Amino acid sequence: MVVIEGILNKVPSDAQVTSTAYEGANIVLYTKNKVFFKEGGDIIRALVDEFKKRIDLRADSHIRMDAEKAREFVEKTIPADADITQILFEPARSIITIEAKKPGVAIGKDGENLKRIKEETFWTPLVRRESVIPSKITTNIRNVLFTDSEYRRKFLDSVGKRIYELRKKSADDEMWARISILGAGRQVGRSCFLLQTPESKILLDCGINVAAQGKYQFPYVNAPEFHIEDLDAVIISHAHLDHSGFLPYLFKMGYRGPVYCTEATRDAMALLALDYIDVAQAGLKQPLYSSTDIKEMIKHCITLEYSEVTDITPDVRITLYNAGHILGSSFIHCHIGEGWHNFMYTGDFKVKSSMLFDGCALVFPRLETVMMESTYGLTDDMMPPREDCEKQMIKIVKETIQRKGKVLIPSLGVGRSQEIMLLLEKFSREEKIDFPVWIDGMVWDITAIHNAYPRFLNKDVREKIFYEGKDPFLSPIFKQVGSSKERKLVLEGPPCVIVATSGMLTGGPSVQYLKEMADNPKNSLIFTSYQSEGALGSRVQKGEKEVQIDDTLVKIKLELHTLYGLSGHSDREELGSFIQKVKPRPRKAIIVHGESSKTLDLASNLHKTFKIETIAPRNLESIRLR
Ligand code: ZN
Numbered sequence: 001m002v003v004i005e006g007i008l009n010k011v012p013s014d015a016q017v018t019s020t021a022y023e024g025a026n027i028v029l030y031t032k033n034k035v036f037f038k039e040g041g042d043i044i045r046a047l048v049d050e051f052k053k054r055i056d057l058r059a060d061s062h063i064r065m066d067a068e069k070a071r072e073f074v075e076k077t078i079p080a081d082a083d084i085t086q087i088l089f090e091p092a093r094s095i096i097t098i099e100a101k102k103p104g105v106a107i108g109k110d111g112e113n114l115k116r117i118k119e120e121t122f123w124t125p126l127v128r129r130e131s132v133i134p135s136k137i138t139t140n141i142r143n144v145l146f147t148d149s150e151y152r153r154k155f156l157d158s159v160g161k162r163i164y165e166l167r168k169k170s171a172d173d174e175m176w177a178r179i180s181i182l183g184a185g186r187q188v189g190r191s192c193f194l195l196q197t198p199e200s201k202i203l204l205d206c207g208i209n210v211a212a213q214g215k216y217q218f219p220y221v222n223a224p225e226f227h228i229e230d231l232d233a234v235i236i237s238h239a240h241l242d243h244s245g246f247l248p249y250l251f252k253m254g255y256r257g258p259v260y261c262t263e264a265t266r267d268a269m270a271l272l273a274l275d276y277i278d279v280a281q282a283g284l285k286q287p288l289y290s291s292t293d294i295k296e297m298i299k300h301c302i303t304l305e306y307s308e309v310t311d312i313t314p315d316v317r318i319t320l321y322n323a324g325h326i327l328g329s330s331f332i333h334c335h336i337g338e339g340w341h342n343f344m345y346t347g348d349f350k351v352k353s354s355m356l357f358d359g360c361a362l363v364f365p366r367l368e369t370v371m372m373e374s375t376y377g378l379t380d381d382m383m384p385p386r387e388d389c390e391k392q393m394i395k396i397v398k399e400t401i402q403r404k405g406k407v408l409i410p411s412l413g414v415g416r417s418q419e420i421m422l423l424l425e426k427f428s429r430e431e432k433i434d435f436p437v438w439i440d441g442m443v444w445d446i447t448a449i450h451n452a453y454p455r456f457l458n459k460d461v462r463e464k465i466f467y468e469g470k471d472p473f474l475s476p477i478f479k480q481v482g483s484s485k486e487r488k489l490v491l492e493g494p495p496c497v498i499v500a501t502s503g504m505l506t507g508g509p510s511v512q513y514l515k516e517m518a519d520n521p522k523n524s525l526i527f528t529s530y531q532s533e534g535a536l537g538s539r540v541q542k543g544e545k546e547v548q549i550d551d552t553l554v555k556i557k558l559e560l561h562t563l564y565g566l567s568g569h570s571d572r573e574e575l576g577s578f579i580q581k582v583k584p585r586p587r588k589a590i591i592v593h594g595e596s597s598k599t600l601d602l603a604s605n606l607h608k609t610f611k612i613e614t615i616a617p618r619n620l621e622s623i624r625l626r
Pocket of ligand 1: 236240325348
């Protein structure tokens, strides 16, 4: 029997349930009975226990307060010091989302404010934390979700129907699972993997190789086993373009299914995709997709918290875990065929903790096959201790500023930039040295997303943010810069630090700063992120004395430094220690996301050390999971 019918059979006959709907794997009952809406909590909890599904009870539109009156009631009920920024209504789902800078104040003691709103207006209120750092783009990204509530309801319902009602195979059919490598096989960039079972076609990541040219940028979506119209779901491990940058293109091609990721990943990947369009346009290239495609992508995101277990197809259940790499980055754990096989894809991950994030998760209920990255998989890919790198960065900044130079830090925008900001803030505060840190364009918006989701940060930073006035991202040393006019003022101004995208100098403002700063030996350039073969960053790092930027031949005379100890990736030792520490130890490891030599070296080493089966597949190969 269909799960929803089973639930309805158990609901009391006077409950007046007028309609039901799926919201992805969750089930919503709409009631016309005011008393049941207010007091039916215990009955619903019993149903949740029995059916092991999340069930929400909401009010039918006939008993709800008029939206305008409800808005007034919310404004009256929530104290002004909660600092409400927006109140958004989704009539098709009977939900009000209240965005506030102080969510705790908005919710009230033991949730009393929300309880009052619910009981008086018959709307279901949700409270979201709004970033204290103003960012128009992030506000717009979130608004996309609320503009078409009727569509959202239908979409979430269709996802639930696919999970619970539209089965393809019978119980007697053979179970199998395989993974096809559509990108990031023996290379870094364009991560994209197709997981297939009798009931599922799921894409894990959908990235773009920003350092490559032409068709080599894109994953192999022309592989014979990939059909966009058959795709059940996409799951994104984290926001970096090499994991999410091709996703809007799927929507351009007509994909309208769900995208599972964390809330922070959703916001950050939308922002990175918008920036990718800007960078293409600035380089006079035709962008791959438009902001309309990015909006479609946002509309189809279903966000999950770490450790939240969700069915996404009839035979795959997923759970996201902290990967320690960037804000919202996740391991994707797939429980296939009621426990027939447990497979986990790591995306990019970091075992050790950093200033911003806790180290990755290491304990899982079950695990047989792991597919892991190997960015730093070579035997000599050892990173110096983070403390040493921090000291060295401070030393470079101090010396450059003393000799009246400027420091350029090209950065990926997500993750390392904010780590570097925390470090510079600490240095300036403790040593009482005042110098401006210019945060260019998108890095600022990404920082706003960090501020909106402190729950993804480690305990230290989280407490500083919640503790009034100590939010390190709000330090006055940080100044926003966005236009080319402002950039000119920064370049003509006093000694400073500049944090700008992109990290590999493949486009974006970091390239423009380099163009102006390169021939002055007083200036410094610090690389902190991975440099892909062929990228301008890699060539400068390897010592090319002259490079072409736009139509200018630029002489590289500034001081060059590389600090890999601040990386969000695991070094070779951590990659090994991951297999050593992870519980339970997997039987098989599929090594991806590394240059050829690194994937092969790591695969052979893990096999010898831990006696597990390892494989380093090339693009377009498929592997049986069991
Ligand atoms: Zn990454």
